[in-house]
Amino acid sequence: xVNEDRFLVRKxxxxxxxVMGSQIAAHLANANVDVILFDLPGxxxxxxxxxxxxLAFLQKLEPTPFSVKSKVNYITxxxxxxxxxxxxxxxxxxxxxxxxxDWKKDLYQKVSSHIAKHAIFATNTSxxxxxxxxxxxxxxxxxxxxxxxFFNPPRYMTxxxxxxxxxxxxxxxxxxxxxxxxxxxxxxxRAKDTPNFIANRIGVFSMLATMHHTExxxxxxxxVDALTxxxxxxxxxxxxxxxxxxxxxxLAHVIKTMGDTLPNDPWHNYFKVPTWIQALISKGAxxxxxxxxxxxxxxxxxxxxxxxxxxxxxxxxxxxxxxxEILKIKDPTEKFKQIIKSTHPQAQFLWAIFRDxxxxxxxxxxxxxxNARDLDLAVRWGYxxxxxxxxxWQASGWKMITEAIQSDISAGKALAKTPLPTWVTDxxxxxxxxxxxxxxxxxxxxxPRRQLPVYLRxxxxxxxxxxxxxxxxxxxxxxxxxxxxxxAEIGILSFKSKMHAVGSDVLDGVIESVKIAExxxxxxxxxxxxxxxxxxxxxxxxxxxxxxxxxxxxEKMVKRFQEASMTLKHSLVPTxxxxxGLALGGGCEFVMHxxxxxxxxxxxxxxxxxxxxxxxxxxxxxxxxxxxxxDAKGGNIFPxxxxxxxxxxxxxxxxxxxxxxELGYLRPSDTIVFNPNELLYVAIAEAKAMYETGYRPPLKxxxxxxxxxxxxxxxxxxxxxxxxxxxxxEHDFNIGTKVATILAGGEIEQGNSVSDEWLLELEYRFFIxxxxxxxxxQRIEYxxxxxxxxxx
Numbered sequence: 001x002v003n004e005d006r007f008l009v010r011k012x013x014x015x016x017x018x019v020m021g022s023q024i025a026a027h028l029a030n031a032n033v034d035v036i037l038f039d040l041p042g043x044x045x046x047x048x049x050x051x052x053x054x055l056a057f058l059q060k061l062e063p064t065p066f067s068v069k070s071k072v073n074y075i076t077x078x079x080x081x082x083x084x085x086x087x088x089x090x091x092x093x094x095x096x097x098x099x100x101x102d103w104k105k106d107l108y109q110k111v112s113s114h115i116a117k118h119a120i121f122a123t124n125t126s127x128x129x130x131x132x133x134x135x136x137x138x139x140x141x142x143x144x145x146x147x148x149x150f151f152n153p154p155r156y157m158t159x160x161x162x163x164x165x166x167x168x169x170x171x172x173x174x175x176x177x178x179x180x181x182x183x184x185x186x187x188x189x190r191a192k193d194t195p196n197f198i199a200n201r202i203g204v205f206s207m208l209a210t211m212h213h214t215e216x217x218x219x220x221x222x223x224v225d226a227l228t229x230x231x232x233x234x235x236x237x238x239x240x241x242x243x244x245x246x247x248x249x250x251l252a253h254v255i256k257t258m259g260d261t262l263p264n265d266p267w268h269n270y271f272k273v274p275t276w277i278q279a280l281i282s283k284g285a286x287x288x289x290x291x292x293x294x295x296x297x298x299x300x301x302x303x304x305x306x307x308x309x310x311x312x313x314x315x316x317x318x319x320x321x322x323x324x325e326i327l328k329i330k331d332p333t334e335k336f337k338q339i340i341k342s343t344h345p346q347a348q349f350l351w352a353i354f355r356d357x358x359x360x361x362x363x364x365x366x367x368x369x370x371n372a373r374d375l376d377l378a379v380r381w382g383y384x385x386x387x388x389x390x391x392x393w394q395a396s397g398w399k400m401i402t403e404a405i406q407s408d409i410s411a412g413k414a415l416a417k418t419p420l421p422t423w424v425t426d427x428x429x430x431x432x433x434x435x436x437x438x439x440x441x442x443x444x445x446x447x448p449r450r451q452l453p454v455y456l457r458x459x460x461x462x463x464x465x466x467x468x469x470x471x472x473x474x475x476x477x478x479x480x481x482x483x484x485x486x487x488a489e490i491g492i493l494s495f496k497s498k499m500h501a502v503g504s505d506v507l508d509g510v511i512e513s514v515k516i517a518e519x520x521x522x523x524x525x526x527x528x529x530x531x532x533x534x535x536x537x538x539x540x541x542x543x544x545x546x547x548x549x550x551x552x553x554x555e556k557m558v559k560r561f562q563e564a565s566m567t568l569k570h571s572l573v574p575t576x577x578x579x580x581g582l583a584l585g586g587g588c589e590f591v592m593h594x595x596x597x598x599x600x601x602x603x604x605x606x607x608x609x610x611x612x613x614x615x616x617x618x619x620x621x622x623x624x625x626x627x628x629x630x631d632a633k634g635g636n637i638f639p640x641x642x643x644x645x646x647x648x649x650x651x652x653x654x655x656x657x658x659x660x661x662e663l664g665y666l667r668p669s670d671t672i673v674f675n676p677n678e679l680l681y682v683a684i685a686e687a688k689a690m691y692e693t694g695y696r697p698p699l700k701x702x703x704x705x706x707x708x709x710x711x712x713x714x715x716x717x718x719x720x721x722x723x724x725x726x727x728x729x730e731h732d733f734n735i736g737t738k739v740a741t742i743l744a745g746g747e748i749e750q751g752n753s754v755s756d757e758w759l760l761e762l763e764y765r766f767f768i769x770x771x772x773x774x775x776x777x778q779r780i781e782y783x784x785x786x787x788x789x790x791x792x
Contacts, residue, residue, distance in 0.1 A: 007120075007175030009183065013038060013078075013090040015107060017054035020124055020152060021096035026058055026065035027154045029074035030601065030658070031183050031674060036090065041081040051077035065155050067601060067656035080110060087114040092179070094148060096124040099253065104128070105136035112137055120172050122148035127196035127257050130165040143169040148176065149197060151382045152246075156602070158187040159381035161197050178454040185601060185674030187462065189378045191369055195261040196254065198369050199382030202361060202389065204254055208270050209356040209415060210239050215274075217349040221294050222304045226317035227350060231327045233386035240304075244293040248277055249286040266416040267360060276307055320346050333397040340404055354392070355405050356415045361389045362424045363416075366441035373438035373447070373464050390438075391465040394431045402429075433466030458677040459486065460529070471529060476516055480505030483513040490684045491521045500528050502586040502618075503538030504557055510564040510590075518572045523687030523695075526590065527578035527680050533603075534587025537561075539612065539784050546777055551768070558617050558767055561586060562760050565619035569593040570697045574690035578683035579603050580676045584653070588665055589618035595690060595697065597670040598683040599657035605665040606653030610735050611789035613776030616648060617767035621742040622759035624648070627664060628743070629705045637707055638714065641743055645715060648743075649736050651789075703753040706745025715740030731775040731792060738766040 014025045017039040025037045042049025055072060058065055066072060078086055087093060093115060097103055104123065115121055121144055123133055130147040137145055147163030160180050164173055173190070180186040191197040196204060214224050221240040229238035243251055252273045259271040280286065280293060287293035295304050296312060303312035319327075323346045329335040336354075339347045361375060369375050376388020393401050402424060408414045423429065423441055432439040437446035455461065460469050472484040475491060480503060483493050493513045495506055510526075517524040528534075545553045568575045568590060577583075577591040580600040588605045591597050599605075607616045615621065624644035631640040646652065647663055654660035657672045673682050707714075719736045722728045728736065741747065742762045745754045770776045775792050782790035 007091070007172075007179060009033060009091045009179055011036065011090045013087050013093045015039075015093065015095040015111065016097035017051045017077075018096065018098065020150065020154070021094075022054045022058050023061075023065045023152065023154045024094060024096055024124065024150055025075050026071070027184060029071040030067040030155065030656075031185075032074065033183070035075045036078050036083075036086050037075050038078045038080060038083065041079040047079045047082055048077035051079070063153065063156065064655060065153060067155075067658035068662055071658070080107075084111060084114045087111060088116055090116065091119055092176075093119055093121045094124055095122070099125060099128060099257070101128055101132065104133055108133070108136040112141055115141060119144065120176055121145045122176070124148055124150055126200055127254065127261075129195075129261075130163050130193045134165045134167070142167045144172050146173060146176070147191075147193070147197070148180075149191075151199070157382065159199060159378060160184075160186040160188050161191045161199065161378065161382075162188055163191045163193055163197055165193060174452055177450075177452060181454050182457065182675055182678060185676070187377060187381045189369070189374045189381070191374075191378070192367065194368050195258060198375055198378040200254065201258075201364070201368055202357070202375065202379050203383045204251070204258060205267065205270075205360050206353070206357050207239060207243070207251070208255065209360075210353050211274055212270060212415070213349050213352045213356075216352070217345040219345065219349060220304065220306070220316075222315040222317045223319070223346070224349070226319050227323075227346060228353070231319070232350070233392075235384035240294040244287040244295055247287045247289060248280055248293050252277055252281060266363065266418040270415060280305075320344055323347055323350075332392070332395040333400065336396040336401065351404075352413075355408055355413075357389050358393050358401060359405055359409070359414055359416065359418075359420065362420050363418055366421075370442070371438045371440035371447040372432040373449075376433075376438075376464050377462070387465065390432050394433060394465055398430050398432075431466060433464050435467060438464065438466070457681045458675075459680050461677050469529075475520070476509075476513060478505055478509050478512070480507075481509030481513065483509070483516060485521070486684075489522045490687050491517045491524045492680070492684075493524060493526045494529055495534065497538065499535035499582075500532060500587070501535050501538040502561070502590075503541045504560065506538075507557070507560045507564045511560075511567050514567045514571045514575065517575075521573060522691040523574040523576065523684075524571065525576045525578055525680070525683045525687055526594065527683060528580070531581030531676070532587075533577070533579045533581060533583040534585075534590065535582055536585025536587050536608065537618075539780055542771075543780055543784060546771070546780070551772070554771060555764075555768060558764050561589075561618040562764065565589055565593040566700075566756070566760075569595070569619075570700065571595070572697060574687050574695045576683045576687045576690075578679045579605070579657075580679055583665075584608050585616070586618045589616060589620040589623070592623045592665065593619055595695070596686050597666055598679060598686055599660065599666060599670060599672050600676040600679050601657050601672060601674050602676070603657040603660060604653050604655070605657075605660040605663075606651060607648050607665075608651040608653065610649060610732070610739075611651050611779070612783050613731060613735060613773070613779035614770050615735060615739050615742070615763070615767055617763040619760060619763070621648065621739065621763050622756060624664065625706060625743050625745065625759055626701055626704050626756075632705075637705065638711055641707060641711060645740060645743055648739050700756050702755045704745070704755065704759070705751065705753050706748070708745050708748045708750040708752055710750040711744030712737075712741050712747060715744065729791060731773070734773075735770065738770065742766060 011034045012028050013036045014021050015038045017037050025035045028035045037051050039050040041047040126149055134142050134145050146168045149161040151157035151159045162173055177188045180188050225238035225240050229236050237245055255273050285292040302315040304315040306313045326338045339351050372390045376390050379385055379388045434446050437448040440447040472486045474484050476483040480497055481493055481495055483491050485491055575594040577594040577597045579591055579597055583591050583605045585608055588607055607620045609615050628637050628640040628644055654663050660666040673679055716737055719733050723733045746762055778792055779790045
C-alpha cells in the first residue's frame with residue numbers, strides 16, 4: 001500500500017552559497033538530489049557568478065564535500081534577481097544566508113510568493129529564534145516553516161537539529177526527519193526554539209567554561225588541548241584547535257548571540273568574548289582560514305600563542321605523568337574519584353570543566369530539549385564526543401558526582417550558585433538512561449525513542465549508555481567470527497578480531513559459515529556490529545610466523561585466504577557485504593568477491609598491500625584482471641587494466657563509496673546507502689531479493705583474456721621511468737613488476753585466455769616470494785610499530 005503522506009523530494013533550493021549553504025547543496029547532490037543554489041546576482045555581468053565562484057571553491061575543499069567530483073553537476077546556479085520562478089518547482093527550500101535576522105526576514109519577503117503550497121521552507125540558522133523569523137512569512141507558509149540546523153561540514157557531521165515554531169505542522173516535521181535520516185544519512189534531534197538550540201548551547205558553554213578555567217588554573221592552550229581531546233573521549237582537535245577550525249570570529253559572534261538572547265541564564269556573566277579573543281580578532285588572527293589563530297605553523301613547527309608573552313612559542317602538549325596515569329584508568333568512577341581528589345592544577349581543571357558542564361546540562365535540560373538522550377546524542381553527533389554529558393555523569397557514579405557538584409556549589413567553586421534540579425538530587429536517582437528510555441523532566445518519566453516508520457530500518461540504532469542491543473541467535477562461532485541470525489532466514493557474519501582483521505580463525509569462520517548458510521539459510525550478510533568493515537590481514541599473525549621462520553603456516557594462510565574469497569563468490573546462496581568505514585587489503589577482497597555489496601557512503605576501500613611490501617593475494621589481482629577483460633568487451637584491455645594497476649601500485653583508497661565505484665572496487669550494480677544505521681536492513685533485503693529471484697553463483701572463469709607479455713612489458717617500461725626519476729625504490733619496482741605480471745596473466749602470449757586458478761596461483765607465488773624478502777619484512781615490522789608505511 002502506498003503511503004499517501006510520503007514526502008517526495010524531487011528538487012531542493014538552497015538560498016545562500018556561503019560556507020554552509022554550498023556544502024549543504026553538495027551533500028544533497030551526493031544523494032542525487034537536484035539542487036538549485038541561489039545567491040545575490042553577480043556584479044561583473046555574470047548574474048550567477050557568485051554561486052559559480054562558490055562551486056569552484058567547493059571543488060578544492062579538503063576534506064571534499066563531494067562524494068565524487070561529478071556530483072557538482074546536480075547543482076544549478078541561480079540568483080535572486082532573475083531566477084526566483086525556479087523556486088515554484090521545489091519541494092524543500094533551505095535558507096542558509098548569514099546570521100542576521102534583518103537579512104533573513106528581507107529575503108523571506110522576497111521569496112515567499114514563489115514558494116509552492118506543499119513545499120517545506122526551513123532555515124539553517126545556528127541559533128536565531130525560529131518563531132521570530134516566522135513572523136516575516138505570510139500565514140499560509142508558517143505551518144510548513146521550521147529550523148533545520150546542519151553541522152559543519154554537512155557531509156561528515158551526523159547531527160541535524162529540527163526546530164519547530166509555534167504553528168509548524170507536526171506532519172512536515174516527520175516528513176523532514178524521514179528525508180534527512182534515509183536520504184541524507186543524518187542523525188536527527190528535535191530541539192526547542194531556544195538560542196543556539198541543543199548542541200551549540202551545550203558545546204559553546206563548555207568552551208566558555210574551558211576558557212575560564214584555562215585562565216584560572218594558568219594552563220597553556222596546548223596543555224588544555226592535550227587534556228580535552230582524545231584523552232577524555234572528545235574530538236582530536238580538542239578545544240583551541242577546534243576554535244581555530246571553526247573560526248575565532250565565528251565563535252565570538254555565537255558568544256555575543258548567547259549574551260544578547262539569554263539575559264536570565266544563571267551563567268550569563270560568562271557569555272562574553274574574552275579579551276584575548278578580541279585581541280586576536282583585531283589583529284586578523286581568526287584561525288585556520290587565515291593561517292593563524294591560537295595556533296600557527298612556521299615551516300613544519302606548530303606554534304601556540306602564549307598570552308603572558310603576547311607571542312607564539314613552540315607547542316608542547318605534554319601532560320603531567322600523574323594526570324596521564326589517572327586518565328588511563330578504565331573504570332570511570334575510579335577515574336573521577338582520582339581527578340576530584342588530586343591537588344594538581346591539571347586535575348582540578350578537568351574536574352572544574354566537567355562539574356560546570358554537568359551543572360549546566362542539568363539545569364537547562366527541560367528548557368532546550370525533550371529528554372537526556374536527545375541532549376547526549378546532539379552533543380556526540382555535533383561535536384564528535386564519544387559520550388554525552390549525561391552518559392559521562394551516569395557512568396562515573398550518579399550519586400558521587402551529584403554530591404561533588406553540590407559541595408562545590410555550596411563552597412562557591414562552581415560558576416553559578418543555582419542549585420541542581422530536584423530530579424537530579426532525588427535519593428532514588430542513579431541514572432538518566434535506561435533500557436526503556438531516557439529521562440524527560442517535563443513528564444518526569446523515561447521517554448522511549450521516536451517511533452517514526454523510518455526508524456524500523458535501523459535494526460541497531462546508535463545507543464546511549466543504559467541501552468543494550470541483542471545480536472540475534474548464534475548459529476556458529478569460533479575465535480574469529482560469529483554467525484547469527486535475526487529471522488532464521490539470513491545469516492549475519494560478524495568478525496570478533498581487533499579492527500576486524502583477517503587471520504586464520506576468521507578465514508576458517510568465513511568458509512564454515514558459507515557451508516552452513518548453503519545448508520540452512522537463504523543468504524549470508526557480512527556485517528560488523530561496529531565499524532570498520534575490516535582493516536585487512538592480521539599482520540601480527542604474519543609477523544609471528546616470520547619470526548619463527550615458519551613459511552609453511554604463511555603458505556597455508558594465503559591458500560586459505562584464496563579459498564575463503566572464492567567460497568564467498570561461488571556460494572550457492574547469495575553473499576552480501578555490508579560495508580562501512582575502512583575495507584582495506586583482505587577486507588576489500590572479501591567485498592569484491594561477495595555476490596553483492598551494500599556500502600555506506602563513508603566507505604574507504606583499497607588494496608593497500610604494497611604499503612607493507614606485498615600484493616593482493618586473496619583474489620584481488622585476479623578479480624581486477626577479470627573485471628578489466630569484462631570492461632573491454634572484446635576490445636583493447638590495457639586501458640582498463642592500467643586503472644586497476646594504478647589502484648594497487650599506488651595503494652589508492654576510495655574517498656567514498658561512490659569513489660569506490662569509480663575506482664572499480666565496487667561494481668556499478670552495488671548499492672550505496674547514506675545512513676550507516678540502515679546498512680544491515682538494506683543488506684538483508686538485498687540478500688532476500690537475490691534468493692527469491694533464483695540466485696545462482698557465477699561460474700568459475702576459464703576464459704579470461706589477458707594482455708600477457710605485451711602488457712607486462714608496457715607496465716615495466718613505466719616502472720623503469722619512475723625508478724630512474726626517483727619516484728619509486730628498487731623494492732617498489734620489484735613489487736610493481738609482480739603486480740603487472742599477475743594482472744597481465746603472466747609471461748604468456750597476448751590474447752591468450754587464463755582461468756581463475758591460474759591467476760590465483762600467480763598471486764600466491766609472488767606473495768610468498770615477497771614475504772621472504774628482507775625489505776618486505778622490514779615494511780611489515782615498521783607498519784606494526786608506527787602505523788604508517790616505510791619507504792625502503
